[in-house]
Structure formats: C-alpha cells, structure tokens
Amino acid sequence: MKTLVWVEHDNNAVKDATLAAVTAAGKLGEVHLLVAGANCAAVAEEAAKIAGVGKVHLADNPAYEHALAENVAPLVADLMGHHDAFVCPATTTGKNIAPRVAALLDVMQISDILSVEGDKTFTRPIYAGNAIATVTSSDAKLVITVRGTAFEKAETTGGSGTVEAVSGPADAGLSSFVSSEIAKSERPELTSAKVIVSGGRALKDADTFQEYIIPLADKLGAGVGASRAAVDAGYVPNDYQVGQTGKIVAPEVYIAIGISGAIQHLAGMKDSKTIIAINKDEDAPIFQVADIGLVGDLFKIVPELTEKL
Amino acid sequence: MKILVPVKRVIDYNVKPRVKADGSGVDLTNVKMSMNPFDEIAVEEAIRIKDAGKADEIIAVSVGPAKAQETLRTALAMGADRAILVETDAEVEPLAVAKILKAIADEEQPGLILLGKQAIDDDSNQTGQMLAALMGRPQGTFANTVELDGDSVMVKREIDGGLETVKLAMPAIVTTDLRLNEPRYASLPNIMKAKKKPLDTKSPADFGVDITPRLTTSNVSEPPVRQAGEKVADVDALVAKMKALGIA
Ligand SMILES: Cc1cc2nc3c(=O)[nH]c(=O)nc-3n(C[C@H](O)[C@H](O)[C@H](O)COP(=O)(O)OP(=O)(O)OC[C@H]3O[C@@H](n4cnc5c(N)ncnc54)[C@H](O)[C@@H]3O)c2cc1C
Secondary structure: OEEEEEOOEOOOOEOOHHHHHHHHHHOOOEEEEEEEEOOOHHHHHHHHOOOOEEEEEEEEOHHHOOOOHHHHHHHHHHHHHHOOEEEEEOOHHHHHHHHHHHHHHOOOOEEEEOEEOOOOEEEEEEOOOOEEEEEEEOOOOEEEEEOHHHOOOOOOOOOOOEEEEOOOOOOOOOEEEEEEEEOOOOOOOHHHOOEEEEEOHHHOOHHHHHHHHHHHHHHHOOEEEEOHHHHHOOOOOHHHEEOOOOEOOOOOEEEEEOOOOOHHHHHHHOOOOEEEEEEOOOOOHHHHOOOEEEEOOHHHHHHHHHHHO | OEEEEEOOEEEOOOOOOOEOOOOOOEOOOOOOEEEOHHHHHHHHHHHHHHHOOOOOEEEEEEEEOOOHHHHHHHHHHHOOOEEEEEEOOOOOOHHHHHHHHHHHHHHHOOOEEEEEOOOOOOOOOOHHHHHHHHHOOOEEEEEEEEEEEOOEEEEEEEEOOEEEEEEEEOOEEEEEOOOOOOOOOOOHHHHHHHOOOOEEEEOHHHHOOOOOOOEEEEEEEOOOOOOOOEEEOOHHHHHHHHHHOOOO
C-alpha cells in the first residue's frame, strides 16, 4: 500500500505531530509525504530525512501558504490518484483538511486512530474515549487521522527520501487567510511536553492562574494546560484546553490543579504516564485516575510545592 | 437569507457511557439523550444572526430516529423557525449525513450552514467539512467568532497555536467551537410555541442518498481502566514522590 502523509509545518520547519502520523502510515505500507505550502522547500528537505520516508511531494504555491482546506484538499485528492491512503495528524489542520479530502474521494474517514490492526482495520476512541471501537473500511481508498499520543514518533534523521515538485490546482477563490494570533512561547508545546501543569476553574482569574500555575511550570520546565472551565472564563487562551474537544496529551507527568476531572477532561489526559492531582475535595473524580493525590487548598499547597522543589 | 442548522440527538454529556458486555456498542437504553452540545451552540449562533437582522429564517435538520423530533423541537423552542427530520433507525455515517444535507441545501439554498464541530458520541469531526466539499463551498471550522459582512463571512477559528481568521465567500459552512457563544435555555412559553412550528418528515431515500455504511464496527470495548493511586499527606511527601519520578 502507498500512503500519503500530510506534513504539518509552518513553512519553516516540520512540526512534531507529523512524526506519529509517519509511524502509523509505516504500518500500512510505503510512506510518501506531502509538503504543501509557500516557500517551503526547506521543509521538504527536512522531511526527507525522517526515517522510513520514500518520496516527498513538494507543492510550493502561494495558494497553499495557510493550508486553506478549499485549496489543499483538491491537491491531495489529485495525488490520491496514485496513493492508497491519506494519513493526517489529528491536529486542527488535519481535522480541517482530511474530511474535505475524504468527501472529494467519496470515502468515509476514520478519525483519530489509536492503532493499525490490519490493512483496513483500526481502533479509534468514541464517546470521549470511554469506548474503543474496532472499525474496518470497505472503501477503495483510506482517509485517516492519527492520534499523536498513540504512536511513537518517527526518527527525524536517517531517512533518504527524494523531493519531487508537484503542481496542483490554483487558488479556489472561495476563502482567504486574514490574520492569526499565535502566542509565541518558550514553553514546550503541550502535545510534546514531558511534564504538564494544568489549572482549572479553581484558579479564579487570569492573574491568579499566572501567579500560581506559571512559577510551578517554570520550575519543572513544564507545558501549561487548562480545563475547559478555565479557558471559557478567560484565564488562559483556547489552545491550552486539554480534553475530548481540546488537546489530547500523554506526558510523563500530568499535574492537575483545581480540576474536578469531568469525563471530557479525562478524555484528554488519562493516558499520561503519571497523574498527580491537587484538589480540596477528596471525592473529586480526578482522584479516581490520579496516581498521586494531595487533598487541600491549592493556594497553600502550590506555593509551598514550588518553593520546595 | 436562510440559515440551515443540522442537529444530532446524542447521549447527554453528563452521562458516563457504558460499553455493552457483548462488545456490540455503547448501551443507550434508558439513557438520557440531548442535543449535541456543539449543535446547541450552532442553533444559538443562528438565532443571534437572525436577531441582528441578517437572516430571515432558521431551518433545523436532523438525520436520525423518530425520537430526534425531540431534538428538533428543542431547536424550535430555542428559536428555529421550522424543522426537517430525515428519519431512519440506521446509524448514518458522516459522509451519508453530508450527502443528505447537501440535497436539502440544494432545495433550500441557505446562505449559511452552521454545524457543531463534532458530535460527542462518535467524536468524528467530519460532517461540516464533508458537506463543504460536496457543495464546493468554503468552510470555517472550529469557529470562535462569526461575523457576517455582506456576501462574505469572517470566521475566527480556534486552532492548535491560538486563533486564525479566514474570510469565506457565501454560501459558507461554519462549524462551532465551545467559545462561540453560550446557548440559551428555551423558556416554557417558547417550548409551547415550538409544538406548533412546522416539522417535516422525510427519509434518506427521498433525497436519493444511499446510507449503506462504509465502515463496519466489529467490536466496541472498554479502554484500559486506570487504578486510583495513593493520597499523600503533605507537600513534603509529594516532593519526595516527584523526586522519585525524576521530575524534581
Ligand atoms: C461539549 C463539551 C465539551 C467539553 N470539552 C471539554 C474539554 O475538552 N476539556 C475540559 O477540560 N472540559 C471539557 N468540557 C467541560 C467539562 O464537562 C467540565 O465542565 C470542565 O472540565 C470542568 O472544569 P474544572 O474541572 O476546571 O472545573 P470544576 O468542575 O468546577 O472543578 C473545579 C475543581 O477545583 C476544586 N477546587 C476549588 N477550589 C479549590 C482550592 N482552593 N484548592 C484546591 N482545589 C479547589 C474543586 O474541588 C473542583 O474539583 C466539555 C463540556 C462539554 C459539554
């Protein structure tokens, strides 16, 4: 089987999320990549070094700069003429593009796969990860998104793929990029952080979140996450949200502070290796999944902990 | 301008799903069902757009069993004007739902179609994007803000790194994220009024759509269960544990 993997990038460098998708694709067959963007030749060169990669298709066109689905989905659909599976990381970019590709190909997409069980058989989470379904496709081609935490990351070196320029459809003229607000941060990205400190509704407001959560995260070199309640209330930006409908994370250590442990939150972090919970309610559901729990007032515990570490 | 709002009847978000012992699926007998929360946000947004004088009619659509009428009545009670139930007891996959919605959009010619970004049962996150592809129209997924501006719509999207704004030519498809708005509760008088609003019932065959599933589910199982660990007495004990984990 010939797979086509969507390379997630910012026109400068390959993003980590790509690597798990490469591993998943490798379980299906030959791994070809697609780098679609503008002035992104350097990304293709970098991608060609990923272990196990064959051909790298480079579609360099101003129309692809912001990965607008209206423009890149027809490009992918064309390339799928000679590939059997389109494999996308389950990032917001992947989730935006893959279903559009699937519909163009008249294929039913398989979202967020956890494992490859056979040529056309996969497991995937449903009901906020409270059930795992084993599904088999009967379509001629596959369109898949890959849960990043479920597959090892492919090595970024050792590959010797060949880069081949491809052209694709021009700007569809349906949509345009206007602006973005991307926070620049020195902190590790949530989806690749080894340690994550997450805060919930109990943190009261943005200033309090900063005052209590950030120094602890700094001390641990950790990524910072949050519950939906904390995001909705404006303590932190939307992309901090961990959960069923936010980011899925599985760090070595996840520290949940003032988070109750709703099923929608657990869905995003319960595959973490070690879970530490700090909550004043000893019956909070978070303690049912926590390896280490400390019952008490976070406003006393967190500063003391930060100081003693 | 018309706004089309597809809504799905799903397990209530407060219910913990239980997997059937025979591995055939999740047990939904006697389980509370509600409108998919993201679809409530879509209905709310449509009402706000209409209230701002930028739309004339809101049509709610559901593809599902007869009981999905309740979900449509909820949409009508919130403020939708009429409803269409495409009735079937079969499980309909996102691709087939998108095909049915396209057929309805061809008839109704809405300027905007507002959907939830994902349904909290199958967590697919596909229908809106597929519909946009089938219609050859633009998509604004994971919307945080929607602003109509003449014959285009500005959609601020929640993306992994933060926020992104795109401009879409209408007709456009928009899928909602959590921060778009806070949906209203239907008032009792509006619930009564909703009973008199028109609700058409159709079948997938009326639209010539083949809903045969493309995926077969051979097994549904419970994920590995995490065991609760231990509670420590104080910060010193926690520090010791964290040192043992090598993170301090
Ligand atoms: C469609 C949908 C999707 C959703 N998606 C997500 C998602 O992706 N991610 C997500 O997180 N949620 C999601 N939710 C929301 C989820 O249901 C919960 O509402 C949310 O996770 C609760 O956040 P919380 O734990 O911070 O707040 P709460 O549930 O209010 O918990 C606050 C906790 O803080 C503790 N506390 C209070 N004061 C202190 C103190 N001084 N010291 C120590 N502890 C204290 C309390 O005991 C309590 O346990 C979703 C909901 C819906 C309907």
